[in-house]
Amino acid sequence: TNAMALVFEVLGRFNRARAARLTLPHHVCQTPLFMPVGTQGTIKGLTNSQLEDIGCQIILGNTYHLALRPTSELLDEVGGLHNFMNWQRGLLTDSGGFQMVSLLHLADITEKGVTFQSPVDGKPMLLTPEESIQIQNRIGADIIMALDDVVKTTITGPRVEEAMYRTLRWIDRCIAAHKRPHDQNLFGIVQGGLDPILRDICAKGLVDRNLPGYAIGGLSGGEDKNSFWRVVAQCTAALPEDKPRYVMGVGYPLDIVVCSALGADMYDCVYPTRTARFGTALIPEGVLKLKHKAMAEDTRPIDPTCPCMVCKNYTRAYIHCLVTKDAMGSQLLSYHNLYYMLQLSRNLHSSIVEGRFPEFVCDFLHKMVCSRKSPGP
Amino acid sequence: MQMKFMVKKACCSGGRAGALELGNCPKPIETPALLLSTRKGLPHFIAPDLLPSLPFPDSHLLQISPLHFLEGLASTTISKIGGLHQMLSLHQYGIAAVARDSIQCLPESKGATKLGPSFETPCGRLSVKPKDYVEMISCMRPNIWATLADEVPAWVSEKRNKTSVDRTVRWLDDCLALNPAAGSVFGAIVGGPNLDERKRCAVEVAKRNVSGYWIGGFGLGERIEERPALLSAIIDVLPDEKPRMISGLGLPEEILEGIDAGIDLFDSTYIYSLTLGGFALTFSLDKGGNQYDFQRCQVERDLTKINLRAKVYRKDMSPILGNCTCYTCQNHTKAYINHLFNVHEMLAQTLLEMEAIKDGRFKKFRMTFIESRRVHQETEAVCV
Ligand SMILES: [Zn+2]
Ligand SMILES: [Zn+2]
Numbered sequence: 001t002n003a004m005a006l007v008f009e010v011l012g013r014f015n016r017a018r019a020a021r022l023t024l025p026h027h028v029c030q031t032p033l034f035m036p037v038g039t040q041g042t043i044k045g046l047t048n049s050q051l052e053d054i055g056c057q058i059i060l061g062n063t064y065h066l067a068l069r070p071t072s073e074l075l076d077e078v079g080g081l082h083n084f085m086n087w088q089r090g091l092l093t094d095s096g097g098f099q100m101v102s103l104l105h106l107a108d109i110t111e112k113g114v115t116f117q118s119p120v121d122g123k124p125m126l127l128t129p130e131e132s133i134q135i136q137n138r139i140g141a142d143i144i145m146a147l148d149d150v151v152k153t154t155i156t157g158p159r160v161e162e163a164m165y166r167t168l169r170w171i172d173r174c175i176a177a178h179k180r181p182h183d184q185n186l187f188g189i190v191q192g193g194l195d196p197i198l199r200d201i202c203a204k205g206l207v208d209r210n211l212p213g214y215a216i217g218g219l220s221g222g223e224d225k226n227s228f229w230r231v232v233a234q235c236t237a238a239l240p241e242d243k244p245r246y247v248m249g250v251g252y253p254l255d256i257v258v259c260s261a262l263g264a265d266m267y268d269c270v271y272p273t274r275t276a277r278f279g280t281a282l283i284p285e286g287v288l289k290l291k292h293k294a295m296a297e298d299t300r301p302i303d304p305t306c307p308c309m310v311c312k313n314y315t316r317a318y319i320h321c322l323v324t325k326d327a328m329g330s331q332l333l334s335y336h337n338l339y340y341m342l343q344l345s346r347n348l349h350s351s352i353v354e355g356r357f358p359e360f361v362c363d364f365l366h367k368m369v370c371s372r373k374s375p376g377p
Numbered sequence: 378m379q380m381k382f383m384v385k386k387a388c389c390s391g392g393r394a395g396a397l398e399l400g401n402c403p404k405p406i407e408t409p410a411l412l413l414s415t416r417k418g419l420p421h422f423i424a425p426d427l428l429p430s431l432p433f434p435d436s437h438l439l440q441i442s443p444l445h446f447l448e449g450l451a452s453t454t455i456s457k458i459g460g461l462h463q464m465l466s467l468h469q470y471g472i473a474a475v476a477r478d479s480i481q482c483l484p485e486s487k488g489a490t491k492l493g494p495s496f497e498t499p500c501g502r503l504s505v506k507p508k509d510y511v512e513m514i515s516c517m518r519p520n521i522w523a524t525l526a527d528e529v530p531a532w533v534s535e536k537r538n539k540t541s542v543d544r545t546v547r548w549l550d551d552c553l554a555l556n557p558a559a560g561s562v563f564g565a566i567v568g569g570p571n572l573d574e575r576k577r578c579a580v581e582v583a584k585r586n587v588s589g590y591w592i593g594g595f596g597l598g599e600r601i602e603e604r605p606a607l608l609s610a611i612i613d614v615l616p617d618e619k620p621r622m623i624s625g626l627g628l629p630e631e632i633l634e635g636i637d638a639g640i641d642l643f644d645s646t647y648i649y650s651l652t653l654g655g656f657a658l659t660f661s662l663d664k665g666g667n668q669y670d671f672q673r674c675q676v677e678r679d680l681t682k683i684n685l686r687a688k689v690y691r692k693d694m695s696p697i698l699g700n701c702t703c704y705t706c707q708n709h710t711k712a713y714i715n716h717l718f719n720v721h722e723m724l725a726q727t728l729l730e731m732e733a734i735k736d737g738r739f740k741k742f743r744m745t746f747i748e749s750r751r752v753h754q755e756t757e758a759v760c761v
Contacts (some may be wrong), residue, residue: 041716045723047427048708070691070716078694078712086708296449299458309426313466315458321417321450325499327723328419335424 003181004212005142008244012353016236016263019352022244024142025183026082027089029057031244031265032348034256034341035092036273039065041085043338044273045331048087054308054335055342058090058142060268063135064099068119072138080140091141092268094248095132098150109149111166129170130177137180145215146174148189153223160193167191168205175209185212187246190235193218194227203238214239215246216264220255229258236263253282253344257364260348261357272341276333279323282340284364285371288316290333295320308339380520380561380588382620382641391612391639397620399471399520401462402437408620408641411632412440412473414480414649417448418465421649422726425466430704431731438471440644442478443513448500452516460518460559474519474560475591476505477528479624479646484528484597486537491544494527507551518559523591523622524552526565531598538569541594542578549585561588563622570599572610579611589620592640596625604631608638648733652726655686655718657697658733685729690715697732705732 007023022029036043036051038059043051051059061081066072070084078084081091100116101107107116113128129147136144147170149163171188178186188206192198206214216235219228232247239245246266247259256267272282279291283303289295290302298316310319310332322329351360381398383405396405413420418441420428446455458464461472477484481499488495493506507525514522525548527541545567553562564587568575582590592611595604615621622642626635627650632643651658659682683690683697693715696706705714705728717725 040720040722041713042722042724045422045424045727047424047704047724047727049430049704050424050426053426065720069719070712074692074712077692078710083694084710084713084716086710086713296451297454297457299454309424313425315464317450317454317458318417318464321446321448325448326416327422327726328416328424331424331723 005181005183005185006212006244008213008242010241012355014352014355014357015261017261017348017352017357018263018265019349020244020265022265024058024090024185026091026142027057029090030346030349032256032260032345033057033266034345035060035266035268036338036341037062037268037270038085039270040069041066041081044276044334045327046335046338048085050335051087051338052089054339055346056089056338058092058266059087061091061093061139061141062099063093063096063132063139064103066093066139067096067135072135075140076138080138082140090143091139092143093136093139093141093145095145095147096127096135097132097147100127101150109163109166111169113147129173133174133177133186134179137178137184140180141184143185143187143213144178146171146186146188148191148217150191150218151193153194153218153221153227155193160195161198164192164198164202168202171206171209171211175211187211187213187215189215189217189248190239191218194223194231196230196234199231199234200238203235207238207240211243213244213246215248217248219247220249220251228255229262232259232264233262253341253364254368256341256344257348257361260352261361272337273334276337277324277330279329279333281319281333282337284367286368290316290319290323290329292320302333302336303340306336306340306343308336308343310336310339382589382618384617387617387639390637391609392637393617393639393641395620395641397438397471397641401469401520402471403469406438406471409636409643410438410641411643411645411648412438412622414478414645415439415441416481417445418461418467418472420730422652422723422730424727427704427727427731428467428470437469438473438642439467440478441472441474441517441519442476442482443474443510443517444476444482444496444498444503444505445478446513446517447498447503452513456516460516462518471521472519473563473622473642474514474517474522475622475624475644476510476523476525477593477624479596479627479644480649484526484593486527486529486533486541489527489541489544493548494525494544507548508555511552511555511557515557515559520560521563521589521622522560523563523593524549524565524587526567526591526593528567528594528597529569531570531600533569535571538571538574541567541569542574542581545578546581549582549587553585553587563587563589563591563620566590566592566611567594568607568611569594569597570603570607572606575607576610576614579614583615587619589622590615592621592623593625595623596627601631605634605638608635608640612639648730651682651733652729654684655725655729656682656684657714657729658682659698685711685714685725686718687715701732703732705729 009021012019020031035058039062118125132147149166151163188211192202244265247264251269281288281302295316301311351357384395387393395408398405485495485497495504527544529541564582568578620641627647690711693711
């Protein structure tokens with residue numbers, strides 16, 4: 001059997017939902033968990049001590065960006081990304097492929113790998129599955145992701161099938177290239193678009209490879225909610241009970257609650273920090289737009305029920321006067337939004353362990369849905 | 378929340394060490410002290426939950442420009458929230474309000490009229506009348522506030538400079554007549570590069586019932602060499618028992634000069650500009666407290682700061698200062714901060730600002746001052 005650098009222990013269940021302890025080389029995590037995205041080895045002005053304070057367990061780093069700066073060779077030389085950013089807890093890196101395809105215009109996928117134009121000198125470059133793994137081995141995260149062939153869920157036809165089979169062929173190249181299976185966990189990614197047959201073939205193929213964990217990829221690309229949830233439900237059912245399941249690029253609080261009910265464990269998304277930059281706060285009722293004029297005289301905290309540093313100390317009026325004009329505005333909003341997501345993860349975990357998951361979900365949905373009807377900012 | 382000020386030690390040169398007590402601060406603030414410059418009340422890059430990790434007392438006095446809040450927040454709302462301390466959740470911090478901030482809110486002498494000064498700000502040019510200003514102050518309730526000044530650059534005519542003194546004194550009277558309930562009033566002193574006008578202004582302000590003095594009109598084109606004479610012309614006529622605050626001095630050597638002249642409180646725009654530029658302050662005392670590299674006459678800029686954007690730090694896994702106890706030096710390396718600058722991440726500034734405010738940095742000024750005075754008296758002419 002393959003080497004694993006993690007232990008996944010289910011502590012509680014409610015139907016398909018589960019709460020678990022995920023022991024990684026650098027941190028013991030509780031699932032369901034949300035991973036903030038720290039593209040360049042930092043999360044939007046927050047210090048490590050702040051991230052620890054709000055309960056961040058795993059930070060996601062983007063391989064593509066890190067390989068450009070400070071480069072994976074430098075990271076390797078200084079003892080890996082953990083050492084470089086002095087982050088003692090978990091780290092996960094993506095394969096770099098998705099970022100290339102989505103950020104660079106001239107990316108092209110062939111059997112060899114992802115061909116792209118170098119943003120440095122414009123020359124054609126190739127990222128192969130082997131190379132992606134080598135780079136991630138040098139960065140040294142607790143969890144690394146296989147290079148996959150991603151297609152948008154809105155695309156149909158033979159391309160989806162091709163991408164799924166290629167993803168399966170590439171996983172063997174990734175496994176063969178992986179030099180640190182005892183320190184780093186390689187996750188395979190289930191592809192197959194919205195086609196249940198393709199998803200099934202892919203999931204079975206990956207399970208046969210006995211990987212430390214599995215991701216559900218290719219979602220959040222503009223598909224409708226019903227298709228999204230159906231694919232997640234199908235994949236979680238097909239994946240082993242004793243391995244973590246990661247839904248990539250998700251997301252919205254509601255999606256996280258639903259996916260957790262369907263048996264998923266891990267999530268990542270730039271949404272909480274990105275939306276903070278535009279002056280939006282996440283609250284139990286949905287969102288609060290701090291830029292709105294009505295906020296200028298609102299002396300309440302962002303969320304009166306939130307115990308975070310920002311809500312304990314500041315009024316909507318003050319944040320209104322900071323947002324979008326001052327760096328501190330998005331820093332404070334990012335802090336609150338990440339707190340909200342991490343608190344949501346903790347609540348999911350404890351409600352499952354304590355056997356009150358249905359009540360928690362009802363309460364969550366009730367607040368979110370009722371507020372949709374009420375007007376206001 | 379009455380302010381109390383005590384001079385604990387004074388030197389023949391005029392320099393002095395003291396303590397400033399503010400009702401809400403747990404401990405007296407030792408002077409000379411640096412005021413943290415802020416944007417809308419918070420340090421530029423340091424989130425409020427990180428403030429307590431900064432050392433006492435240099436980080437416990439904030440300088441705030443009331444004009445910043447004109448961008449989107451009504452004074453009445455600040456009042457409704459309960460004033461600045463409450464709004465910023467900085468209950469144990471001292472807050473000093475000065476209209477000018479030396480970074481983004483600069484006096485624009487051409488726009489000033491007899492009714493009030495004018496400032497160039499991120500939200501355009503703002504004219505402020507004493508009545509409006511006192512109203513803002515009453516809503517914001519800072520511990521200390523400076524009255525409005527007609528600050529003019531060094532190159533204006535004698536006549537314009539004279540007018541600026543007349544206006545500044547009149548606006549002081551206007552402010553006092555409005556009798557605001559909040560905070561301790563620091564009377565503004567101007568007079569540009571003219572010794573007689575500086576003195577005239579100081580004499581007039583010293584006659585008024587104020588708790589301290591705010592010296593403006595520096596850093597506006599005057600020659601560095603004329604500064605000591607101008608400072609002593611002002612300080613000579615001010616009573617010893619009241620604190621003196623100054624704006625517009627930036628470099629460490631300028632601040633040392635101010636300390637020598639008897640200034641108690643300084644703004645810290647130097648730290649802000651260093652931080653933005655990617656510089657870290659690196660001068661340090663040895664364990665015995667000897668400022669071997671920091672005699673006033675030996676201040677060499679190249680030895681006191683480094684530029685973390687420089688390529689040589691790309692792989693430098695050592696902290697900015699090996700023996701430094703600040704958050705940044707305890708947790709991060711030069712290589713990491715260099716990377717954050719390269720990828721334009723805000724955390725770079727956060728870490729550098731925290732490092733610059735770190736304890737000792739300014740204490741060193743204070744110690745250097747006390748120490749160099751002693752050396753000065755013993756050997757007469759070490760630092761000329
Ligand atoms: Zn909050
Ligand atoms: Zn330091």
